Amino acid sequence: MSSASVILQLICPDRPALVSDIAGWVAANGGNIRHADHHTDAGAGLFLSRIEWDLQGFGLPREAIPVAVKALAERLGGDAQVHFSDDHPRVAILVSKQSHCLLDLLWRARSGELPMQVPLVISNHPDLEPYCADFGVPFVCVPVTTGKKAEAEATILELLDEHQVDLAVLAKYMQVLSGGFLERFSEVINIHHSFLPAFKGAQPYHRAWERGVKLIGATAHYVTEELDDGPIIEQTIATVSHRDEVEDLIRKGRDTERLALARALRLHLRRQVMVYRGRTAVFA
Amino acid sequence: MSSASVILQLICPDRPALVSDIAGWVAANGGNIRHADHHTDAGAGLFLSRIEWDLQGFGLPREAIPVAVKALAERLGGDAQVHFSDDHPRVAILVSKQSHCLLDLLWRARSGELPMQVPLVISNHPDLEPYCADFGVPFVCVPVTTGKKAEAEATILELLDEHQVDLAVLAKYMQVLSGGFLERFSEVINIHHSFLPAFKGAQPYHRAWERGVKLIGATAHYVTEELDDGPIIEQTIATVSHRDEVEDLIRKGRDTERLALARALRLHLRRQVMVYRGRTAVFA
Amino acid sequence: MSSASVILQLICPDRPALVSDIAGWVAANGGNIRHADHHTDAGAGLFLSRIEWDLQGFGLPREAIPVAVKALAERLGGDAQVHFSDDHPRVAILVSKQSHCLLDLLWRARSGELPMQVPLVISNHPDLEPYCADFGVPFVCVPVTTGKKAEAEATILELLDEHQVDLAVLAKYMQVLSGGFLERFSEVINIHHSFLPAFKGAQPYHRAWERGVKLIGATAHYVTEELDDGPIIEQTIATVSHRDEVEDLIRKGRDTERLALARALRLHLRRQVMVYRGRTAVFA
Amino acid sequence: MSSASVILQLICPDRPALVSDIAGWVAANGGNIRHADHHTDAGAGLFLSRIEWDLQGFGLPREAIPVAVKALAERLGGDAQVHFSDDHPRVAILVSKQSHCLLDLLWRARSGELPMQVPLVISNHPDLEPYCADFGVPFVCVPVTTGKKAEAEATILELLDEHQVDLAVLAKYMQVLSGGFLERFSEVINIHHSFLPAFKGAQPYHRAWERGVKLIGATAHYVTEELDDGPIIEQTIATVSHRDEVEDLIRKGRDTERLALARALRLHLRRQVMVYRGRTAVFA
Missing domain, CATH: 3.40.50.170 (Formyl transferase, N-terminal domain)
Structure with missing residues (x-):
């Protein structure tokens, strides 16, 4: 029904400007965000983010996205997973x-x-x-x-x-x-x-x-x-x-x-x- | 809103014809049943009954009902409680x-x-x-x-x-x-x-x-x-x-x-x- | 799992002693009641009853039950249906x-x-x-x-x-x-x-x-x-x-x-x- | 229990990079986002956003925020409302x-x-x-x-x-x-x-x-x-x-x-x- 999307799941230590940082990274690569959800676990000082954007039109080729996401996660000191909605497990x-x-x-x-x-x-x-x-x-x-x-x-x-x-x-x-x-x-x-x-x-x-x-x-x-x-x-x-x-x-x-x-x-x-x-x- | 009723709660060993027996007792005394619920616990061989009928028109005077209910329960080998809906605990x-x-x-x-x-x-x-x-x-x-x-x-x-x-x-x-x-x-x-x-x-x-x-x-x-x-x-x-x-x-x-x-x-x-x-x- | 039962559904004009009357009819025929539910629609003056009893041991043979139930319903001025739980529609x-x-x-x-x-x-x-x-x-x-x-x-x-x-x-x-x-x-x-x-x-x-x-x-x-x-x-x-x-x-x-x-x-x-x-x- | 927050509600025509744009605006002013929710109504081409951030530490003084938000909304061609969680209506x-x-x-x-x-x-x-x-x-x-x-x-x-x-x-x-x-x-x-x-x-x-x-x-x-x-x-x-x-x-x-x-x-x-x-x- 809908075209494929990229789904990023990221967990990292909480700090200011994370939403802007991550959304900015997506936008800088030309990604059109469909869904963006975040959660802060104040007790543990953790920030969780799930962002989904259109694969079509994104600046990075599909095969390059996991590496780029890994670099993003490392920069933020966290862990990330990336999935594609048309990959059926x-x-x-x-x-x-x-x-x-x-x-x-x-x-x-x-x-x-x-x-x-x-x-x-x-x-x-x-x-x-x-x-x-x-x-x-x-x-x-x-x-x-x-x-x-x-x-x-x-x-x-x-x-x-x-x-x-x-x-x-x-x-x-x-x-x-x-x-x-x-x-x-x-x-x-x-x-x-x-x-x-x-x-x-x-x-x-x-x-x-x-x-x-x-x-x-x-x-x-x-x-x-x-x-x-x-x-x-x-x-x-x-x-x-x-x-x-x-x-x-x-x-x-x-x-x-x-x-x-x-x-x-x-x-x-x-x-x-x-x-x-x-x-x-x-x-x- | 509604006139007072008598509420009988009875537990006794299960045996045939209990519904008829109890409902018959109410009817024999001129009681008009509003609600009648029963449950049989087959595992324990227990019969539970809750019957509610109009106090008005019932053949026994209010003060005689508990004694009559006690006799009924004894005849059935069980325990009974009787309450009146206009008695507010x-x-x-x-x-x-x-x-x-x-x-x-x-x-x-x-x-x-x-x-x-x-x-x-x-x-x-x-x-x-x-x-x-x-x-x-x-x-x-x-x-x-x-x-x-x-x-x-x-x-x-x-x-x-x-x-x-x-x-x-x-x-x-x-x-x-x-x-x-x-x-x-x-x-x-x-x-x-x-x-x-x-x-x-x-x-x-x-x-x-x-x-x-x-x-x-x-x-x-x-x-x-x-x-x-x-x-x-x-x-x-x-x-x-x-x-x-x-x-x-x-x-x-x-x-x-x-x-x-x-x-x-x-x-x-x-x-x-x-x-x-x-x-x-x-x-x- | 459980043996067959007879299920009676009856609707008739409300009047006193109906529960006793119907349960008594079942008991008089040797029926062991499993479930008995009643409802009175006060506004319409209607009494609804659903009674379920063991087919085994009941005094009337299966084929005679519908006729007997019809007679019961007529006596009460109502309509009745009888079903057997092992009749699968x-x-x-x-x-x-x-x-x-x-x-x-x-x-x-x-x-x-x-x-x-x-x-x-x-x-x-x-x-x-x-x-x-x-x-x-x-x-x-x-x-x-x-x-x-x-x-x-x-x-x-x-x-x-x-x-x-x-x-x-x-x-x-x-x-x-x-x-x-x-x-x-x-x-x-x-x-x-x-x-x-x-x-x-x-x-x-x-x-x-x-x-x-x-x-x-x-x-x-x-x-x-x-x-x-x-x-x-x-x-x-x-x-x-x-x-x-x-x-x-x-x-x-x-x-x-x-x-x-x-x-x-x-x-x-x-x-x-x-x-x-x-x-x-x-x-x- | 928690200190006051600023709550922005914004509706504007959908276009790419809006999440990044708005979150970036908050971050650029030193805002620490607590909650960020977005919704795109694809049929109407509308983007809805609700972002909540700490008032304390934010770069703009409380009284300047409504004007700044108005400018943001105008830039995005939409409508915005701003509220403070400690303003009790x-x-x-x-x-x-x-x-x-x-x-x-x-x-x-x-x-x-x-x-x-x-x-x-x-x-x-x-x-x-x-x-x-x-x-x-x-x-x-x-x-x-x-x-x-x-x-x-x-x-x-x-x-x-x-x-x-x-x-x-x-x-x-x-x-x-x-x-x-x-x-x-x-x-x-x-x-x-x-x-x-x-x-x-x-x-x-x-x-x-x-x-x-x-x-x-x-x-x-x-x-x-x-x-x-x-x-x-x-x-x-x-x-x-x-x-x-x-x-x-x-x-x-x-x-x-x-x-x-x-x-x-x-x-x-x-x-x-x-x-x-x-x-x-x-x-x-």
Whole structure:
């Protein structure tokens, strides 16, 4: 619909005139800014900036932009990432037996709502293969058997490498990834079926029912080594009542899970999320 | 607006024909049912019923109803409570320094939205006395000083007794009531400024900010000896973003707190809440 | 999961002892009530009741229940419907080119979340045939060309008749059904992409954008001859801002549309919806 | 808590390098930017910018800033407004008989949540005088009798002038202001008790009940001559069911009304709202 844009994400120590400095750099190179968002974390003395401008007409050729941005970041003593909106990341979806998030993501990818490629789906169970076949997406089953988790993770890492995957999405993948895995592949988004930090860990709906809560939630977050403790991108909720049994919580939860995950993934893919201090700034 | 009604709340072991049995008892006495709600907790084999019927025209005189209801409950092997909608409970509001919930409750009581009397407000600080004066409600300051908490609680218990208080509402009363207090006065509703069970205990907004959540919440619940663990009546939420500092969470939280507390209190006062197995059925 | 139940929906003039009368009738026949919900429309002097009880152990054989219920309704001067929870209605889904609601409904039907059969999907465009093929559901294209709408409707009516369809769901079927059609087939649920009664008719998202609203909505309703004016079953909303273009409203709207439609359909299929005076009672 | 800031709101024709140009102007004068938000309305070719920077340390003295900003706006061919965060506007609150919004606003003003002064409250009825007395705010009753509306409006205009009022808030003022009034005093925010554009005009809750909606709403908007058609600032909703009578809609509506109005007013007072093309950009 719209032509390609350049997206700069920059974090650096806060100091005066940063907005002017960065916007001036874009303008000096002939860039026409579409969106510019900034955030200052006063407590940490950090400045975060996300600027998006038209690639067409920009003074620097595409291949030269990353180097130029790196120089800019160095001058400001910070870190920067640059992305192009027409580069659609390669996303692997990891699942177990539940289909709701997988089907939702495949449909959103096909419809163009999620700007990504899906080179493969990985599962520890064979159940969801037919959904992948319907969408023409390769499906690989990597069983996780007792005592063989390390081998399974090694296989997954090889698959991610082989398919040049940029991001792994745990779409109800009911396995915890080890710290060793995350050291080798750290770009992972998970959907947890509770309103974190409530009900970390296993069986959150059962525990939510036991506790008698009146709202249940879902949390999409980046995965870190500590379980369910990574930076939160999006949270959604659904109302429940005493009439709802655990299976009703699970059913209602599916809707809130797939919504939280889809929104979070779209924000990530459009480079609207920046991570700092274990939390996220979401420029929506 | 509407004439008085009788409200029966009954919990008994589940068995066939209970709805017919109870509704038949009401009908046999000439009662015209306005609302009838039931819930079966299959796991516990419990049947919960709330039936409301017109007092006018009912075959039993008002003063005879509690005894008749007791006999009904005994016949069913359960427990029953009976209330009359024109009996407005005497509610003591306990506060500290924050005014938002107090003012909201006083206004809702005056407007008739909350069917209750407020014989007194108790606080451990003198700050909110002027609000009570505006509404013509007696205010008693019971300071809680280090090492003297037991004495303060004893004073409060005397006040509750003296004013024939039916229910105490902790409207941002920043003190934990002891188990001993609750043994002597157990009808207490609290508003906790988090989405329980997340952020139990002190400073939930600070911890929510630290965790980087995208939604904050408030929970109105009955108070039990274990802190923030009593049966939940109502939960509300508000959205937050990285732009919100702790003080913004506190500000947004005030709106969600007073709404959750007012809703829970109205449900309680209209006898729409039943407690069982550490949870609530809310017949709304 | 649970065994079959009998669901009675009854509307009759209000008078005393109706709850007892109806529950007594169920009990007298040995029925074990699972759910009992009632509503009195005081203004219209109407009593609505929905009672659900176990089929197993009930004193009347399944085939005798409708006749017995008819007699009950006549005695009370009202109308009654009886359904069995293991009778899964035959639902035709009508679509045009948009896939989001269709895919969602097919998936929910397969997962068992929507207790229905889908004997066919009808569309005025061929685009969505592949989705139906994936789910093994017959797809029939009935084009609607200028001046030939009556013929198309006649064809659709034949299809509904031939496939013994109980309910038609307009899942983004961008055609208005004529009064003549509805006279011959009246059981129709539609999803309208606005928060009715705002933005009746065509292009609601464009008009919502023009008006600068901050919330958009979706409305699932029974179809009546007057456009977008039938009894509302469910409404959902999504927040929007000045940053959202019309295409963003459309994208966000898809999520709220499919949720409203799926919820409404589930409520209908579980016989939790009763229509009276142009509105619905939803016993959820 | 925080020191004063300068807030610039600028609308001008879109062209390249505007962000850099404006941020550069701030930086060139030594301004330390706290917040910078921009929006491009591509359809209209308009650029909107809101920039907030520290007053302390800025190179231009406070009294020189408006002139300098005017020159900047002229250079860019646009319009600009400049405000100082420590200038608390003088806001008149207009009410009739309902107290919920008035009390809420007075409390929020006192608590500092709404950065404003309230020099007077105007009402066409005497009922709410005691609330104003409690908060020490002057109350003036200007009755509106049949055929004397023009006189009442003239009196109100005099009062607004005499008290140097910057903004009038219609907090359930059940009178329509004439076009003539708005020509002479145009800075007016209203709370309408429906989800606009649904149920414009009188008795929205009665009409919402008639229509059988499942959600009700409230809309805070700037007032224009066409009734209920001004730019929308904020909308909130509440769920309703068939159990809710009109009086329940009114009760639930009060909570959503006061929340929408308070949020909108805070956004306005913090200069986070910009009006263009009959709509608003809300930089929240």
